[in-house]
Amino acid sequence: MKRLRISEKMRELMTGYYMAGMQAECNAWITSGAPVELLHALDVYPVYPENHGALIGATKLGGYYCEFAEKNGFSRDLCSYARCDIGCVFAGTSPIGGLPKPTFLFACNNICNTVVKWYEVLSRIFKVPLFVLDMPFIRKELKDCHLRYVEEQLYDFISFAERVTDRKLDDAKLRDVVLKSMESVELYSECLRTAANKPSPMTCFDAFVNMAPIVCLRGTDHAVSFYKEMKQELDERVKEGVSAIEREEIRLLWDNIPVWYRLKWFGEFFEKRNACLVADTYTNAWSGFKVSRGEDVLSGMAEVYTVSYLNIGMEMTAEIINKLIDLYDVDGVVMHSNRSCKPYSFGQYEIQKKLSVPSVIIEADMVDERVFSEAQVVTRLEAFLEML
Amino acid sequence: MKVGYLCTFTPKELIHSAGFLPYRVFATDRPINLASAYIQSYSCSQARGSLECALQDDFHAFVFTRCCDTLMRLTDIFEFAGKRVCNIEFPTKIGNVEYYVQELRDFIEVLREWGGEVNFERLMESLKLYRKLEEKLKQLFALSPDYETAIKVQQIEVRDAIKLVDEKIRTAKKEKEKPKVLITGSVCPYPKVYEIFREAGFSVKDDLCTGSRFFEYSYPDFEPVDLDSALKFIAEKYMNKSPCPTKHYEKDKRFEYVLKLAEDCDAVVFLLVKFCDPHFFDYPQLRARLEGMGKKVALIELEFPVVSFEQIRTRVEALREVI
Numbered sequence: 001m002k003r004l005r006i007s008e009k010m011r012e013l014m015t016g017y018y019m020a021g022m023q024a025e026c027n028a029w030i031t032s033g034a035p036v037e038l039l040h041a042l043d044v045y046p047v048y049p050e051n052h053g054a055l056i057g058a059t060k061l062g063g064y065y066c067e068f069a070e071k072n073g074f075s076r077d078l079c080s081y082a083r084c085d086i087g088c089v090f091a092g093t094s095p096i097g098g099l100p101k102p103t104f105l106f107a108c109n110n111i112c113n114t115v116v117k118w119y120e121v122l123s124r125i126f127k128v129p130l131f132v133l134d135m136p137f138i139r140k141e142l143k144d145c146h147l148r149y150v151e152e153q154l155y156d157f158i159s160f161a162e163r164v165t166d167r168k169l170d171d172a173k174l175r176d177v178v179l180k181s182m183e184s185v186e187l188y189s190e191c192l193r194t195a196a197n198k199p200s201p202m203t204c205f206d207a208f209v210n211m212a213p214i215v216c217l218r219g220t221d222h223a224v225s226f227y228k229e230m231k232q233e234l235d236e237r238v239k240e241g242v243s244a245i246e247r248e249e250i251r252l253l254w255d256n257i258p259v260w261y262r263l264k265w266f267g268e269f270f271e272k273r274n275a276c277l278v279a280d281t282y283t284n285a286w287s288g289f290k291v292s293r294g295e296d297v298l299s300g301m302a303e304v305y306t307v308s309y310l311n312i313g314m315e316m317t318a319e320i321i322n323k324l325i326d327l328y329d330v331d332g333v334v335m336h337s338n339r340s341c342k343p344y345s346f347g348q349y350e351i352q353k354k355l356s357v358p359s360v361i362i363e364a365d366m367v368d369e370r371v372f373s374e375a376q377v378v379t380r381l382e383a384f385l386e387m388l
Numbered sequence: 389m390k391v392g393y394l395c396t397f398t399p400k401e402l403i404h405s406a407g408f409l410p411y412r413v414f415a416t417d418r419p420i421n422l423a424s425a426y427i428q429s430y431s432c433s434q435a436r437g438s439l440e441c442a443l444q445d446d447f448h449a450f451v452f453t454r455c456c457d458t459l460m461r462l463t464d465i466f467e468f469a470g471k472r473v474c475n476i477e478f479p480t481k482i483g484n485v486e487y488y489v490q491e492l493r494d495f496i497e498v499l500r501e502w503g504g505e506v507n508f509e510r511l512m513e514s515l516k517l518y519r520k521l522e523e524k525l526k527q528l529f530a531l532s533p534d535y536e537t538a539i540k541v542q543q544i545e546v547r548d549a550i551k552l553v554d555e556k557i558r559t560a561k562k563e564k565e566k567p568k569v570l571i572t573g574s575v576c577p578y579p580k581v582y583e584i585f586r587e588a589g590f591s592v593k594d595d596l597c598t599g600s601r602f603f604e605y606s607y608p609d610f611e612p613v614d615l616d617s618a619l620k621f622i623a624e625k626y627m628n629k630s631p632c633p634t635k636h637y638e639k640d641k642r643f644e645y646v647l648k649l650a651e652d653c654d655a656v657v658f659l660l661v662k663f664c665d666p667h668f669f670d671y672p673q674l675r676a677r678l679e680g681m682g683k684k685v686a687l688i689e690l691e692f693p694v695v696s697f698e699q700i701r702t703r704v705e706a707l708r709e710v711i
Contacts, residue, residue: 073672077430077663109480112457116480116636117669124640124673132636134481137454139463145490146477152484314464339430342665346427346461350468363428 001245001267004206006230013226014212018096021045026103026165029122031115032215033308034108034133035301037181037291038157040219041174042167047099048216049118052088053081057260057367059095066368080340080367082118089125102126104164106157108133110311112343131160135306139313142306150302171297178291178301181219187227188214189287194234195278196328199243200251201234204280205267206244208258214286245271250388253324254280255359256336256344257366269378273385279328281321285309314347318354325357332388333359334381340365360384389448391502394438394462396597396629397453397478399622402495404546405514406504408448412542413438414577414598415692426465431458432663433692434575438462442471449502451495453478455634456666474498478626481636488623489616508615515618517546522603524553529600531560533592536579538599566591567711570650571599572674573659574667578694581659584701588708595649596659597632604630633666643674647681654711655684657704662691684710 021027024045030036032050039046056062062080068087070076076083088094105128107119116132123130133153136146158169191210195202210230217223236242252270254277259266270277288309291300309320321333333355337345352359362380365371391408393400400410415437423439435458442450449472452463463475477491496506521541528534537556541549569585572595576582585592594600606628612618631642650656656678660667675685686707688700 073675075668075671078665078668082669113454113460113480113634114457114665114669117633117666120636120640121669121673132481134479134636136477136479137460137475139475143490143494145487145494149479149484149487153481314461314468337428342431342457343461346431346458347464347468349426349428350465353468 001203001205001271002242004202004210004230004233006226006233007206007209009226009229010210010212013222014216017212017216017222021047021100024100027100028104028106028161029099029102029119030106031108031111031119033111033305033310034106035154035305037174037177037219037301038154038161038169039106040177042161042165042169044103044161044165044167046216047102049085049099050081051212051215052094052096052099053084053367054260056084056088056095057369058263060261060369061095062261062367063370065091065094076368077339079112079114079118080365082114082121084367085118086121086125089122102128104128104161105130106133106161107131108135108305110135110305110308112310112341114342129160129164131157133157135308135311137311137313138307140315142303146306147299147302150306151299154298154302174297177219178297180221180224182290184214184218184220184223184227185287185290187224187231191227191230191234192279192284192287193327194231194238197238198251198329199241199245199248200276200278200328201237201242201244202278203244203267204254204277204283205258205263207280207283208263211283211286214283218286218289243276245274245276247274248276249274250276250332250385251328251330252277253321253328253330253333254282254336255321255333255348256338257282257341259336259364259372260367261369262364262372269381273382275385277334278330279324281309281324284324310343314351315354317347318351321351322354322356325355330357332357332384334384335359335361336366337361337363338366339363339371340367358384358388390446392438392442392447392450393452394434394459395453395455396602397455397626397632398451398476399492399495399626401511401514401518401622402492402499402506403451403504404518405511406496406499406502406506408499408502408504409545411447413441413450414539414575416441416577417693418444419693426469427462430663432661433690434661434664435459435462437692439465439469442466443469447471449473451476454480455632456664458663472502480634482627483638485620485623485627488627489619492619492622506615508612508618511615511618512612514546515612515621517550519607521546521550521553522605524550524557525603528553528557528560529603531557532563533582533594533599534560535582535594535599538602539577539579542602563591567654567708568593568652569655569657569707570594570646570653571596571657571659572646572649574661574664576659576661576690577692580697581690581694581700584697584704585657588701588704590655590704590708593649593653595630595646601630601632633670642670643677646674647677650678650681650683653683655686655707657707658685658687660687660689662689
């Protein structure tokens with residue numbers, strides 16, 4: 001696989017991000033689907049335990065840190081991002097020396113209800129206030145009452161955060177952050193869309209590795225300049241007809257959170273069989289966080305964050321996947337049935353039947369390498385690729 | 389016509405007043421076969437067992453509330469399996485009554501599409517009947533908790549349920565003083581499990597939604613005057629029901645509730661269904677608080693259908709011995 005130059009920059013950028021966290025006067029632990037723009041506008045440093053979990057997974061230490069949580073009574077059946085994060089708190093460290101102690105916690109259940117429970121646990125450990133932004137699940141249609149409900153809570157959150165931090169939210173600053181957020185999301189989406197070219201200049205593994213800035217730094221200049229540069233590199237590749245893998249014969253789409261501790265293994269497995277995983281549903285989920293340019297920032301925010309990818313019904317999910325199948329012109333879908341993510345995984349059996357191309361399901365876990373069964377995964381994937 | 393539901397936050401009064409039988413769906417003694425084609429094995433057996441039941445039995449429709457990630461997806465899975473479904477978005481964060489009233493208004497429309505008509509008079513009648521049932525169950529449980537009855541009444545017409553509980557109250561005898569155990573968890577639709585506790589020499593108290601969480605409410609103190617205020621009554625009634633780990637409360641109300649329940653108990657048993665995330669997240673910290681109060685605590689993990697009651701018995705007897 002041809003690595004993207006930008007990945008090196010990503011490492012530097014994220015190292016800087018984590019270092020800044022250690023010095024921040026005030027920080028909030030936040031879930032990946034929450035409207036982080038509000039924190040940036042208040043100069044509250046956002047800490048992402050999910051990103052931290054992914055990082056630990058990628059260093060293959062997921063099982064090690066999960067055990068700290070398990071020894072303290074947390075079941076092995078719980079989400080491994082949560083176990084890993086709570087485990088690091090008990091261990092008092094992590095591969096990056098642990099996360100800074102939170103000033104407050106901000107959980108939004110538009111990705112799962114697990115985060116509510118996880119953050120309740122954190123709130124009791126750290127004895128800091130927790131704000132839960134409750135998003136109704138949009139199974140069929142987004143109703144006015146849903147939007148009103150969410151919007152009211154955004155106002156509540158602002159009062160809450162102003163009270164806890166003793167700061168005042170500046171409207172102009174919020175607008176500026178939202179504009180930057182929109183710009184970075186747009187650039188990020190453009191990067192992902194370059195994979196529609198044949199051959200594809202990137203794989204979903206490139207997308208996974210380089211997603212941290214859109215999650216953690218959305219709304220800042222850093223994310224904007226990072227994705228500008230990434231786009232440039234990808235455009236160059238497209239212009240020169242550079243393929244991300246040696247020989248692209250089969251094009252595939254990945255569904256669900258990556259298997260972080262096996263990124264390289266999967267990459268090589270597919271490349272050896274001339275198959276390129278050109279895109280995925282996970283990183284594409286962030287391309288939806290485009291707050292509209294309308295007058296009212298908060299109502300725009302309420303809307304985009306309520307209809308996030310994991311907070312919608314399966315009919316809509318299948319539709320989105322079919323659109324990605326068309327956009328990236330893939331021959332098949334690899335679905336990761338992820339023991340750690342029930343809302344992402346339950347329903348995959350039904351979604352499979354609605355897809356316009358063949359698909360295969362493999363069982364694994366995003367962070368906990370102890371449950372990975374290589375032989376089973378290989379058998380399934382080989383049979384699938386042969387069939388394609 | 390049966391309208392199935394899984395969660396005690398479902399407004400059964402509305403379903404009943406529309407002329408349907410609100411029928412709580414549980415895992416049964418049937419092994420889980422068909423459901424495995426629809427949902428992964430790492431979903432809880434209450435979800436898989438209920439789906440099995442839905443696939444094999446005759447229901448008019450199903451109502452879901454978003455209580456956990458599994459239930460959230462289960463609505464769609466039921467629909468894909470050809471069932472008529474509706475999801476009511478009961479808030480996770482307890483508080484906003486106005487929002488939930490609108491959800492209930494929309495639910496009335498769904499009931500209408502299903503062939504049921506709700507009006508104020510009939511809704512008031514259903515509200516009265518269920519309150520009567522809940523109060524009678526409280527009375528029965530104060531004498532002697534009867535889980536077989538508590539489970540049965542969730543699957544029959546409320547008027548018959550009241551008669552059944554009345555009969556049970558007549559014959560129930562006040563339990564003798566024995567070491568008391570608090571059983572906390574989600575559902576356990578197998579009355580035999582509770583008998584095991586009694587046979588081991590415990591008197592039983594519970595925090596389960598096949599037990600007291602089905603009938604413990606604090607009712608709003610106003611009398612509804614029209615349909616809208618009746619919906620407000622329902623919204624407040626359910627938001628103020630015995631707290632559940634699937635909801636987020638101010639001031640850790642859920643923990644405080646369990647700790648209070650445990651005050652007069654000698655032991656606490658977490659009777660948890662494998663893969664039940666909300667309960668398993670609470671378990672370690674709640675356990676520590678309970679142990680801090682000097683309670684003996686045990687965890688028993690269940691999968692439905694329960695195949696080995698004897699294993700449970702061994703655990704319960706061991707707990708009884710240390711008291």
